[in-house]
Amino acid sequence: xxxxxxxxxxxxxxxxxxxxxxxxxxxxxxxxxxxxxxxxxxxxxxxxxxxxxxxxxxxxxxxxxxxxxxxxxxxxxxxxxxxxxxxxxxxxxxxxxxxxxxxxxxxxxxxxx
Amino acid sequence: xxxxxxxxxxxxxxxxxxxxxxxxxxxxxxxxxxxxxxxxxxxxxxxxxxxxxxxxxxxxxxxxxxxxxxxxxxxxxxxxxxxxxxxxxxxxxxxxxxxxxxxxxxxxxxxxxx
Numbered sequence: 001x002x003x004x005x006x007x008x009x010x011x012x013x014x015x016x017x018x019x020x021x022x023x024x025x026x027x028x029x030x031x032x033x034x035x036x037x038x039x040x041x042x043x044x045x046x047x048x049x050x051x052x053x054x055x056x057x058x059x060x061x062x063x064x065x066x067x068x069x070x071x072x073x074x075x076x077x078x079x080x081x082x083x084x085x086x087x088x089x090x091x092x093x094x095x096x097x098x099x100x101x102x103x104x105x106x107x108x109x110x111x112x113x
Numbered sequence: 114x115x116x117x118x119x120x121x122x123x124x125x126x127x128x129x130x131x132x133x134x135x136x137x138x139x140x141x142x143x144x145x146x147x148x149x150x151x152x153x154x155x156x157x158x159x160x161x162x163x164x165x166x167x168x169x170x171x172x173x174x175x176x177x178x179x180x181x182x183x184x185x186x187x188x189x190x191x192x193x194x195x196x197x198x199x200x201x202x203x204x205x206x207x208x209x210x211x212x213x214x215x216x217x218x219x220x221x222x223x224x225x226x227x
Contacts, residue, residue, distance in 0.1 A: 034215045036215070036218075041220070041221075042220050042221075043117070043119075043204050043206075043218030043219050043220045043221050044156065044204070044218045045218070046215040046216070046217070049215060089155075089156060091156075091215075099144065099161070099208065099216075100146075100158050100161055100169055101158065101215070101216070102158065103148075103155050103156040103157070103158075104155060105154065105155040106155065106156075
């Protein structure tokens with residue numbers, strides 16, 4: 001039962017252009033969403049989050065959009081840089097008190113110089 | 114920047130042996146987690162730990178697994194009798210109370226069961 005889905009396993013983008021990573025979820029109880037970035041041989045690193053009471057959150061080059069009716073969120077990176085090349089995981093949480101996160105399968109982003 | 118430290122970085126063990134994976138969470142964090150990632154697959158929740166007890170565990174976390182906070186700094190994951198399918202990256206994570214920035218993950222322990 002895959003509650004959080006990232007349907008694109010990989011994405012290549014030219015440096016300076018926009019990267020758009022997508023994530024879909026099925027559990028309507030999820031109320032908090034996060035994006036993590038992971039380099040090889042490292043643990044996931046928190047990037048940006050959004051609460052279900054918002055539809056957009058921005059932090060520098062990174063913006064997360066949430067469409068609750070479609071159960072869809074996306075991460076926009078503008079402009080993309082070669083250092084952004086990594087695997088990006090979408091994660092979701094229902095307010096269970098333990099803040100257990102359900103992760104998607106990840107999208108490998110490659111930014112071409 | 115405070116870090117979550119995991120040791121060892123790579124552990125190779127024979128099937129049926131016991132392994133202990135060690136983690137030192139960030140010192141003022143109160144919630145601790147173990148996740149794992151089988152090669153090429155998603156990061157999966159194993160267990161959460163708060164106030165010296167398990168607060169939630171997944172169906173993966175069966176009787177072969179246990180966690181312990183033996184002192185004020187370490188947080189360990191024990192697998193009693195390893196199976197080939199336990200081979201994965203195991204990530205420890207911790208978070209402060211009320212944190213809106215998610216967890217801080219360690220860099221993981223790669224467990225290889227042969």
